[in-house]
Amino acid sequence: MDDINLSSSRRAFLRGSVALAGATAAGGAAASQPDPLITELQDWASITGEGVDETPYGLPIEFESDVIRRNVPWLTADPISSINFTPIHALDGTITPQGCAFERHHSGAIELRKEDYRLMINGLVDTPLVFTYEDIERFPRENHVYFCECAANTGMEWAGAQLNGVQFTHGMIHNMEYTGVPLRLLLKEAGLDRAGDLSDKWVYVEGADASSNGRSIPMEKALDDVIVAFKANGEALRKEHGYPVRLVVPGWEGNMWVKWLRRIEVTDMAVESREETSKYTDVLEDGTARKWTWVMDAKSVITSPSPQSPIPHGPGPLVISGLAWSGHGKITRVDVSKDGGMNWETARLGKQGDSKALTRFYLDTEWDGEEMLLQARAMDETGYVQPTKDALREVRGENSVYHNNCIQTWFVNKDGEAENVEVS
Amino acid sequence: MDDINLSSSRRAFLRGSVALAGATAAGGAAASQPDPLITELQDWASITGEGVDETPYGLPIEFESDVIRRNVPWLTADPISSINFTPIHALDGTITPQGCAFERHHSGAIELRKEDYRLMINGLVDTPLVFTYEDIERFPRENHVYFCECAANTGMEWAGAQLNGVQFTHGMIHNMEYTGVPLRLLLKEAGLDRAGDLSDKWVYVEGADASSNGRSIPMEKALDDVIVAFKANGEALRKEHGYPVRLVVPGWEGNMWVKWLRRIEVTDMAVESREETSKYTDVLEDGTARKWTWVMDAKSVITSPSPQSPIPHGPGPLVISGLAWSGHGKITRVDVSKDGGMNWETARLGKQGDSKALTRFYLDTEWDGEEMLLQARAMDETGYVQPTKDALREVRGENSVYHNNCIQTWFVNKDGEAENVEVS
Structure with missing residues (x-):
């Protein structure tokens, strides 16, 4: 870009801009003086940019190349059983966005064409059925935004x-608008008279991959809000999200979203x-395990500032932002503490979304430049x-892996850098 | 995939599946008998799939490679002034999804780093200001789903x-959840006392690209729901969507979303x-032009079936699906006609979303296999x-290009293929 010869009129305008900014530095609380060097870089206004015909599916700009799914290599034995x-x-x-949305796979992401896709409904049904992809598209569809969180x-x-x-710490979650057919419509197509009293019946769901990842779901949930x-x-769906068809089990642990x-x-x-x-049971202090812990309880976390997202400026206006969600329904309130839980301020919630979906919260605050212990x-x-x-450990001990919905703490130092810490 | 040697037990299971389907063909209204050949292809359940560590930003599966933005080469003189x-x-x-979302550029998509980004607010303000990207992030943010439609x-x-x-015909539109700072907060930071009575004031907004694409917006709108x-x-934002900062002007024509x-x-x-x-005025029959036609009026279109999305099956259950939107607020009802507007059925709306956002509609119907003239x-x-x-032409003549929100007709033949036609 440096070899572009800016016209003299363009340079004059840009110099004017800098002077203007200089004159206003005192007036604008949150506006700063631009670097005069920027005049050497603004070739984008004097030449034409790129046509985008050659990028049929648009990707993030190169400057955002670090905003990607990442795994933790030591967490699983092999990359074919991994987490993004x-x-x-x-x-x-x-x-x-689906391209950077959390996913977990137990035996790799398989490649399954729509033409080859089949869904069988069998067991205690009046008429066992095999559906093609096209068949499924002929049933009434619904759209819902739901979060999917790994247990x-x-x-x-x-x-x-x-x-x-x-x-x-909290990235095994995504929030997407899912489109599909309510499972109850497919079950009714197969007929449930043979199953008799439905209150004690179950469905067992499995995937076409080698792991099959089979899970049991009570019929009551299957007839409620589960979506194919x-x-x-x-x-x-992306390949790794279960193309062409996955189960959506709103509010319940991600492993069931086959x-x-x-x-x-x-x-x-x-x-x-x-x-x-x-797997997917919670071992308690006495060695016994909690059974059937499907629902993801209410949880929140501050996403910025956080260890990967330090405060990039000094004291003054600061937006503290984060996510909250509950498998039981809607989020009604999020509080934020700057002192490790001693004092709390109620955050501003983004617009109320769907039940069992992520809610964005903001605390628009002033940072005094001192250390903080941030919690939501x-x-x-x-x-x-x-x-x-502490409260969670008191009930569940320290052997657990799944269903940790406790309050998270970030220590923020005077430079705005954040660190994962524990407070009692 | 054909060289994988399926185990005999696997083959036996699959043959069982086919027999099962054969037994149920009469019972399942919308389930069909699978092709026995599928037994040769199901290697995905006996081998492990791909780890996805090597795709840091997930792309659509290869089978969906035709679901991309496309342009119409003859529509603009040069690809640097084009439409996706x-x-x-x-x-x-x-x-x-942003990767396949409509965008229009007038002098190419420019590459502008956050560090180099500056936003100037000047003119009739108390204190002209220049904001860096970081400055903007320090103001309170909002999230809204809005449609953006080209005039x-x-x-x-x-x-x-x-x-x-x-x-x-209708793809110059997208619908995304936008996050940003209300423009009124930035204007207030610069101070509007000097502007005096705001009811007759305007803002003139321009981009950093060579076209600058400047547009005038009444102050009333600027102080209402416009978002930076x-x-x-x-x-x-993707580069072609204005990285790092664009204007969102809810319900108004896309050209103003600088x-x-x-x-x-x-x-x-x-x-x-x-x-x-x-540009962006509507020439009437008498050669005069309508001035200030900012709002996108209510409109709808059936997306499936449509010329690129024929009915892939015979008579029986059919889901007719489409999109509706209005720059004036929420969509309250969509009707669908199968006979070119003589008879109408009220469609089922997807969940009520944000005002000035796309609404999905469905008509869950039975197709008799006969020809249809579909309208929404x-x-x-x-x-x-x-x-x-006809009604639109009566008022606006035939010279117009912009703001065509008329009812669209698809002719569907007995094979389920659709064609763009005009009915009077």
Whole structure:
């Protein structure tokens, strides 16, 4: 860019701009004086930019190349069983773009064409059925924004402040607009008369990948808000998100949102598969395990400032921002503390979204330039209040991995840098 | 994939599946018998899939490679002044992924670093200011889903049914969750006392690209819901969407949503720039032009079936789906006709979203396999009803290009193929 010869009139205008800014530095509380060097760089206004015909699917600009999903290599034994964390430290609003949305896979992401796709519904149904992709598209569809959170999100933090970045402590979550067919419509197509009393029946759902990732879901939930989804944020599911069809189980742990959905069996008892016995149960202090902990309780976290998103400026106006969510419904309030939980201020919530979806919160505040112990605390429409880590450990001990929804603390130093810490 | 040797037990299971489907073909209204050949292809369940560590930013699966923005080469003189149309025929729900979202550029997409970014507010303000990107991030933010529609969307159709694809007739639109600072907060930071009575004042907004694309906006709108936005669907704006900062002017024509926003001048009259005189005005039958036609009136279109999205199955259950929107507020009702406007059925609206945002509608119907003349007709909260093309021509003549919000007709033949046609 440096070899572009700026016209003299252009230079004159830019010099004018700098002078203007100089004259106003005292007046603008949050506006700063531009660097005069910028006059050497503004070739973008005197030449034409790039046509975008050659980028049929637009990618983020090169300057944002660090805003990507990342994994933690030591967390799983092999990359074919891995986790991609959403870069929530760098996002705002509530929607997660599918390209950087959290996903977990147990035996790799498989490639399954729509033409080859089949969904079987069998077991205690009047007429076992096999649906093609086209068949599913012929049923009435719904659209809902829902969060999908891994039960293991924040799991490493039981043992202390371990991972220095909100992407890694809380990034096993995404929030997308899912489009699909309510599962109850497909179950009714197969007929549930044979199942008799539905109050004690289950569905067992499994994927087409080698892990199959089978899970049991009570019929009551299956007939409520579960969706057989084929789009996320308007477009087809990415391969790693279960193309062409995945299950959406609103408010419940992500492991149940079976990808590459292959089979739904109506049963009279839970299957008690690997994924709901040896995994995805919470081991308590006495060695016994909590069973059937499906719902993701209310939780929140400050995404900025955070270890990957330090304060880039000095004292004065500061926007503290974060996310809150509850598997039980809507978020009604989020409080923020700057002193590790001694004093709380109520944050401003972004617009009320769907139930069981991410809510963005902001605290528009003044930073005095001193150290802070930042915390956020969410409340949902059931009256539930997000607990401290101490309170959670008191009930659940320290053996747990899953369902850690405790209050997170960031220590912010005078330079605006943040660190993952634990306070008692 | 064909060289994978399926185990005999796997083959046995799959053959079982086919037999099951055969037994149920009569029972399932919308489920069909799978092709036995599929047994040769299902290697995905016996081997592990791909780890996704090597795709830091996830792209659509290869099978969806035709779901991309496209342009119409003859529409503009040069690719640096071009339009990318959203593939709305292939999308569902309401959110447009940024990677395939409509955008129009007048002198190419420029590359502007956050560090180099400056926004000047000058003119009739108490203190002219220059903001850096960081400065803007220190003001309170809001999140809203809004549609952005080019005034020229559907413009080629004034002269008849010209473009055979809803992507091209109606794809100059996108719908994203925008995050940014209300413009009124930045204007107040500069101070508006000097401007005096605000009811007759304007802001003139321009971009940092060579075209500058300057537009005049009445102060009333500037102080209402206009946003200085830096994120779309949670992440940074793509380069072609105005990285790092663009203007969002809810409900008003896309040309006013200035990208690479550089300057906002408070003025006592409209500038009457090229973009609001020789362009973006509507020439009437008598040669005079309508002035200040900012709001995008209520409009709707059926996205499926449509010329690029034929009905892939025979008679029986059919989901007719489309989009509706209004720059005046919320969509309250959409009707669908199968006979070119003689009879209408009220469609089911997807969940009520934000005002001035896309609303998805569905008509869950039975197709008798006969020809159809499909139309959709939107109504908004002001009581406005989307007009026919004849009604619009009666008022506006046939010289217009911009603000064509008339009812669109697709002819669907017995094979389910659709064609862009005109009915009177």
